[in-house]
Amino acid sequence: MSDKHTSSTFDGDLKRLTGRLLEMGGLVEQQIASAMDALDTFDLPLVEQVLEGERRLNTMEVEIDEEVSNVIARRQPAARDLRFLMATSRCVTNLERAGDEASKIAKRIRSLAMNRAGRSVDIAEIKNSGEMALQILRRALDAFARMDTESARQIIRDDVSIDNEFRAFMRKLVTCMMEDPRSISAGLDYLFIAKAIERIGDHATNLAESVVYVVHGTDVRHQPLQRIEGMASDS
Template identity: 70%
Template sequence: MPDKHLSSQFDADLTLLSTRLLAMGGLVESQIALAMQALDTFELDFVDLVLEGERRLNTMEIELDEEICNVIARRQPAARDLRLLMAASKCVTNLERAGDEARKIAKRIRRIAPRVSAQDVNIAEIKVSGAMAADVLRRALDAFARMDTAAAEQIILDDEAIDNEFRAFVRKLVTSMTENPRTITTALDYLSIAKAIERIGDHATNIAESVVYVVRGTDIRHEHRKRQEPEAVRT
């Protein structure tokens, strides 16, 4: 977190805010882990736990947003301090949305569960990308806590691997649906799960980009995506 300030209370405010933000991040990590356990076992108890956690996440989002606004109003921060608080606000939003994606996964699993014994869809890529998304979110939160730009930049690069897993799964899914139309309903549910996992990776990347913004004052949100596009798309 930031350097020491002349006001020790300002430091205390920022420390408390960081602690609460990371606690919210820990809950989101737990939500994702539960959703992936539900995907692995199709035990609906895990689905219920994800849905219960969603309500706590919504409450934490509201409380953190209010606290950030209060700190800005009381301290009137400038330069890096203001960037930090703006980044914290964006991180709260990204964490809440990552939690929403975990909820979407859980709800799709509840739909699939009654017909899981008859499914004929290989979901290996989903499980791999789920583990990758959980890892990249954990690393993004760690990078934010330490304001580690090197770690943040690596996370931004690693997000492409999650996208690649998603694209590979989509290609396989199209083939499966073409060859066996009976799988279409289940396959579309799995497609929604795969997309939700990809979005979790995107939210982790957004958090990593915030770290670079705080430390360097540079907004890189679109730079790395532009570099990944084929030149014909950019022109």
Template identity: 70%
Template structure:
């Protein structure tokens, strides 16, 4: 949560902004959950639902960004308040892009359903990594709402597990396509889905990094995990 100010209107502006970011985050979570369920069940209704939801996400991103600009112009914030506003703008960009990844998943799911032709690829790692990505996105949004830097640092660490699942799946997929070239087409579709899930994890990690930026005043986007953890636990700047 943003810090309290002498101006109750400023507090209300910041709290409303946060609530809108979390609302957008909730929609992205739903989009990803529907995309994963569509992949599991090959449910065309869910595919269409995800594609339709993308327009709402785009509108939310534009409106929240406009509100960030308006608050900066009216209040001329400094220090942590300015960091919060800048981080909010970057977080909604990451959320919109995570929503784009959900769209990519359902579009590839539709291709798989149409062209599978009896061929099968074991995609257990994709389903596991998808659930992991959705889980850390939820945790990242919760950490941002509470400005919990300890939780944020843990999310960055956990994102590595998604990367490892992706690498394991790619190795297995290459072996499968080598042994049976007929699986190449469907294998490439699953590869695009796996990459989309990995990117969702990356966007969740980015949001977690902005928690540390707002709370501690440290830009940790391109530092080692160990340095990020030290910054997350260190003293905050105004």
């Protein structure tokens, strides 16, 4: 939050919450990156590392939400400050869910590591979409830290690319399973991984939508992209 308040301690509260949110976001980024590395290598110790990190994310979600509630109770904020606190809580929930998706990916990789038939499936689209989801999440966290609505709008546009990769992989996977029934079990694991990546992109997009909400006071969840595009740029 760049706006200054008459109360320096209130400013400190908001900056501390932003810092905690970015810390949690960094951990989620690490979880996703590790899960994608494990997908490349079938590294089971790395899989277990991702699964262990989920507990830390759960703890952080509870801690940050408690801090948000305490600030609201003490400061009784209004207007943009209240929107910021509500958006912070919303973003924390989305980060925790993105971390859950990373854990789901890790569990599927553990299953795939014991199924050699899965090694023959071309997963180029999964790798591409995983990298895109990770980049979108990083950009969404940066946009939230700077309250940059133009970057947020671009993230909302870019999420479509992840959806396109998911659909392309789905078509290829169905063909692969029809041609080789032995690949069906592994194919289902890859399907769940691809869907988890798509959801990570959705959670990152939700963070970007929260930026628009804080700055403009308009809730753009479930709104068409055209409406978001039509909103005024930052002054």
